[in-house]
Amino acid sequence: MPGFLGRRPLFHLGRPSQQAHAAHFDRRRRQRCGARSAAGAGASSKEGPFNVVVTGSSKGIGLALAREFVRAGDSVLICSRNASQVAAATEDLQRLAASSALAGPTQVIAGAPCNVANPAEVAALADFAHDRLGTVDIWINNAGSNAYKYSTLTELDPADLVNIVETNLLGVMLGCREAIRVMRTQATGGHIMNMDGAGADGGATPRFAAYGATKRGLAQLGKSLQAELKMQGINNVGIHNLSPGMVTTELLMSGTDTSTAKFFVNCLAESPETVAEYLVPRVRRVPAESRSLGGISSQYIRYLTKAKAYTQILMRLVAGQRKNRWVAEDQ
Amino acid sequence: MHFGPGGLPGYLQRLQRCYTRALLNAVDSVGFSPNKALPFYSSNTALDGLHKPVGLVLSSAYVLAAACHLSGVADSLAWLPILTGGSLGALYAALNRAGMRRFWRAPSAGLNVVITGSGRGIGKALAREFLMAGDRVMVTSRTAAGVQRVMAELREEVSPDVWVSGIACEVSDPDSVVRLASAARLQMGSVDVWINNAGYSGSFQAFLDATPEQITRVVQTNLLGSLLCTREAIRLMSEQELGGHVFNMDGAGADGLATPQYAAYGATKAGIAHLMGSLKHEARLLDTPVGIHTLSPGMVLTGLLLEGASEINKKIFNILCEQPETVAAFLVPRVRTVVARKQASAYIRFLTLGRALQKFAAAPLRTQRFFDKEGKAVYLPERERILGKQVQRTERLAARAARRSRELAMAYSLSLAIAYLIIVVDSVTSTIT
Structure with missing residues (x-):
C-alpha cells in the first residue's frame, strides 16, 4: 500500500522553514503531472487523511475549519466568491501545511473562486475537487451570509435579501446536489456537512429574520x-x-450593538479557532462512526450545546465570568 | 321567604316571563336567521338554516334510542334515550350557533386585498372568495396575459361589477414587487390584507433529478419571493394609519419534517413558517399595527401538487385533498375575522393533524374522489365546478368548510357516547339488583 504509507509524515518532522519551499514545489509538481492518480491511489481510509471541500472558506469559521483539517494532514479545497481572498487563504494554508507535523507528500491544498449560488460554478467546483483531490470524502457547506448587518426585514436592502437567500439556502442545495453527484460514484462514499445557525431549531430570530428562515x-x-x-x-x-x-x-x-447582544456574545461566543478545534476532530470521526446497517446514520455535531450555554450564562450571572470577554459592556 | 312585590303570584309571573324570554332567545340562537350567524354567506331564504338544528335534534334522539334498543337496554324506559339524545342535539345546535356568532366577525368595511400568484389554483380561489364577500382584490400573475385572463374569469364567476384589478409581477424580482406595492397603493388607496401565495414545487421528483434551474426557481419564488413581498407589504402598511395584515402560505415541510421527492420545496416552506416568529417581534417596533400571519391550506388539488405526481401520490390525494374553492371558503372568513379582531399573529390551518387522521380513518369512503384506479382525473374542471354542473355541490362543500368547528363536534360526539354509556350501565346495574 504505497499510497497509504506515502501519507505518513516521513520527512516533514522538524525544520519547517526549509521544508516549506520543497513541499510547495512538490505539491506544484504533482499537480502538474496529474494529482488525480497520485491522490486517487491513496484512496482515503475511514481513519483519514481525508479529502475535504469547505465552501465559503477564505475567512471566518470556514478558514478556521480548513486550517484544522490541514493541520490534521487532510487535503483541502477552499473556495469563496472573492478570488484574491481565496489566493491569499490558499497560500496561508500551504504555509501551514509545510510547517505541519502531520502533512504528507500527497496532501493537496487548493483554492478556487466560486459563487455557491451559481449552479455552473458549483458544478465546476465539484469537478475541480474531483480532479485535484481524486475523491471527495467530506464536503462542508459552510458559505453563509447575513449581509453583515442586523436589521429588521423592512430596513434590509432587497439586494441583501437576495444575497442571503441565495447563499444560505440555494447555495447549500446546489452544494449538496453536486457533492452527492461526485460522492455516490466513489467506492468510499462521502459525507456532507451543512452548517446550521440561529433559527435552525425553529426559535424566532428577530433582526435577522431572513437568515433564520434560511437556516430553518x-x-x-x-x-x-x-x-x-x-x-x-x-x-x-x-x-x-x-x-x-x-x-x-x-x-x-x-450585530453586537445592543447591551443584550453584548451580554450574550460575551457569555456564549467563541473564536473561530476554538470552535474549529472542537468540530474538526469530531467531523473526522464521522466516516468511521456513522456507518449503520444499510446506510449512514445522520449526525448532528454541536459546539454550543444547551447545557453548555446555560452553564455559561449561569456562571456569568453568579460569578461574573466572561464579562467583557469579546466586547466591552457598559455599566 | 320574601317574594318581592306582588308576593308569590307576582314572583311566579316574573319567573314565567323570564323563562319565556330565555326560551325565545334560545330559539333565536338556534336558527331562522343564518345571515346573522354567518354574515359571509348571505342567504335569501329565511328557513335555510332551520334543517340543521332540527335535523340534529332528531338524529341525536334517533341514534341514542337505536343504540340503546339494539343493545337491549332501557326497553322499559324508551323515552329516556330519546329525550337525552334530543336535548344533547339541541344543546349542541345552540352552542354551535352562539359560538359561531361569538367567534365570527366581519370587518366594518370591505377590505383591500393583494394576492400574489393568483392566476390560478388556490390564489385565484382566495380572490374569488374575497370578491364574493364584497372585498376589493388585486390579483397578480407572472404574465400580463395571465392577469387579464384571471380578471375576466373572476368577473364572470362572481359578478361583472366586482372591484378587481391586477398587475403582472415576478415575486423574486425586487423591482417588480415594488411596482406591485405602488400599483396597489395607487389603485386601492390602502392595503388591508396582503397574501403571499405565489409558490412553485419544482414537481415531484428526486432532488438529484431536479435541474438546477428548477431548484433555483423553487427557492426564488417561495422563500425569496415571500421575503421580498413581506418586506414591501410591511413597509407599505407601516405608513398606513390602520396598519394591515400580511399572510404567508406554508406548505409541506413547514412543521420541519422531511419531505422526500420535493426536498427544495419543503425547505423553503420550513423557512416561510419560521418567518412568522421573527417578524412578529419586529412588527412590535413599528408605529402602526401590522399583523403577521400564516395560512396553511393543506393539500389542495392544484397544478403545483399534481406536477409529476405518481399513482401512490394520487391515492393519498384522494384521501387528503380538497378543491381550492373549498379550502378558500375555509380560509377567507377566518382571514376576515383576523382582520376584524385586529389579531397580531394567527396560524390558520385547514388540514390539521387531527383532520388528516380523521380522513385516513374514513379512507375507504374517500377512494376515487378525484382519481380513479388508473390515476385518471375524474373531477370536473374548475369552470364546471364554479359555474356549471357542480355549482350546488361546490357551494355545499364550501359552506361546510367555512363553518367547521371541530372542538364542539368532538364534545358533542363525546357527550352522546357518555350518555349512551350511562344508560347502559344504569340498566345493567338495575337488572342485577
Missing part, C-alpha cells in the same frame, strides 16, 4: 435528503449537520 430551511433539507438517499438506495453518502454555536466572526459581530 436547511435543517429541514438535511432530513429530506437523507430520506431520499435511502429511497434511492444510495447508502454511501451521509448528510450531517454542524452547529458552530456563536462564533466571533464578522457575521456575528456586525
Whole structure:
C-alpha cells in the first residue's frame, strides 16, 4: 500500500522553514503531472487523511475549519466568491501545511473562486475537487451570509435579501446536489456537512429574520435528503449537520450593538479557532462512526450545546465570568 | 321567604316571563336567521338554516334510542334515550350557533386585498372568495396575459361589477414587487390584507433529478419571493394609519419534517413558517399595527401538487385533498375575522393533524374522489365546478368548510357516547339488583 504509507509524515518532522519551499514545489509538481492518480491511489481510509471541500472558506469559521483539517494532514479545497481572498487563504494554508507535523507528500491544498449560488460554478467546483483531490470524502457547506448587518426585514436592502437567500439556502442545495453527484460514484462514499445557525431549531430570530428562515430551511433539507438517499438506495453518502454555536466572526459581530447582544456574545461566543478545534476532530470521526446497517446514520455535531450555554450564562450571572470577554459592556 | 312585590303570584309571573324570554332567545340562537350567524354567506331564504338544528335534534334522539334498543337496554324506559339524545342535539345546535356568532366577525368595511400568484389554483380561489364577500382584490400573475385572463374569469364567476384589478409581477424580482406595492397603493388607496401565495414545487421528483434551474426557481419564488413581498407589504402598511395584515402560505415541510421527492420545496416552506416568529417581534417596533400571519391550506388539488405526481401520490390525494374553492371558503372568513379582531399573529390551518387522521380513518369512503384506479382525473374542471354542473355541490362543500368547528363536534360526539354509556350501565346495574 504505497499510497497509504506515502501519507505518513516521513520527512516533514522538524525544520519547517526549509521544508516549506520543497513541499510547495512538490505539491506544484504533482499537480502538474496529474494529482488525480497520485491522490486517487491513496484512496482515503475511514481513519483519514481525508479529502475535504469547505465552501465559503477564505475567512471566518470556514478558514478556521480548513486550517484544522490541514493541520490534521487532510487535503483541502477552499473556495469563496472573492478570488484574491481565496489566493491569499490558499497560500496561508500551504504555509501551514509545510510547517505541519502531520502533512504528507500527497496532501493537496487548493483554492478556487466560486459563487455557491451559481449552479455552473458549483458544478465546476465539484469537478475541480474531483480532479485535484481524486475523491471527495467530506464536503462542508459552510458559505453563509447575513449581509453583515442586523436589521429588521423592512430596513434590509432587497439586494441583501437576495444575497442571503441565495447563499444560505440555494447555495447549500446546489452544494449538496453536486457533492452527492461526485460522492455516490466513489467506492468510499462521502459525507456532507451543512452548517446550521440561529433559527435552525425553529426559535424566532428577530433582526435577522431572513437568515433564520434560511437556516430553518436547511435543517429541514438535511432530513429530506437523507430520506431520499435511502429511497434511492444510495447508502454511501451521509448528510450531517454542524452547529458552530456563536462564533466571533464578522457575521456575528456586525450585530453586537445592543447591551443584550453584548451580554450574550460575551457569555456564549467563541473564536473561530476554538470552535474549529472542537468540530474538526469530531467531523473526522464521522466516516468511521456513522456507518449503520444499510446506510449512514445522520449526525448532528454541536459546539454550543444547551447545557453548555446555560452553564455559561449561569456562571456569568453568579460569578461574573466572561464579562467583557469579546466586547466591552457598559455599566 | 320574601317574594318581592306582588308576593308569590307576582314572583311566579316574573319567573314565567323570564323563562319565556330565555326560551325565545334560545330559539333565536338556534336558527331562522343564518345571515346573522354567518354574515359571509348571505342567504335569501329565511328557513335555510332551520334543517340543521332540527335535523340534529332528531338524529341525536334517533341514534341514542337505536343504540340503546339494539343493545337491549332501557326497553322499559324508551323515552329516556330519546329525550337525552334530543336535548344533547339541541344543546349542541345552540352552542354551535352562539359560538359561531361569538367567534365570527366581519370587518366594518370591505377590505383591500393583494394576492400574489393568483392566476390560478388556490390564489385565484382566495380572490374569488374575497370578491364574493364584497372585498376589493388585486390579483397578480407572472404574465400580463395571465392577469387579464384571471380578471375576466373572476368577473364572470362572481359578478361583472366586482372591484378587481391586477398587475403582472415576478415575486423574486425586487423591482417588480415594488411596482406591485405602488400599483396597489395607487389603485386601492390602502392595503388591508396582503397574501403571499405565489409558490412553485419544482414537481415531484428526486432532488438529484431536479435541474438546477428548477431548484433555483423553487427557492426564488417561495422563500425569496415571500421575503421580498413581506418586506414591501410591511413597509407599505407601516405608513398606513390602520396598519394591515400580511399572510404567508406554508406548505409541506413547514412543521420541519422531511419531505422526500420535493426536498427544495419543503425547505423553503420550513423557512416561510419560521418567518412568522421573527417578524412578529419586529412588527412590535413599528408605529402602526401590522399583523403577521400564516395560512396553511393543506393539500389542495392544484397544478403545483399534481406536477409529476405518481399513482401512490394520487391515492393519498384522494384521501387528503380538497378543491381550492373549498379550502378558500375555509380560509377567507377566518382571514376576515383576523382582520376584524385586529389579531397580531394567527396560524390558520385547514388540514390539521387531527383532520388528516380523521380522513385516513374514513379512507375507504374517500377512494376515487378525484382519481380513479388508473390515476385518471375524474373531477370536473374548475369552470364546471364554479359555474356549471357542480355549482350546488361546490357551494355545499364550501359552506361546510367555512363553518367547521371541530372542538364542539368532538364534545358533542363525546357527550352522546357518555350518555349512551350511562344508560347502559344504569340498566345493567338495575337488572342485577
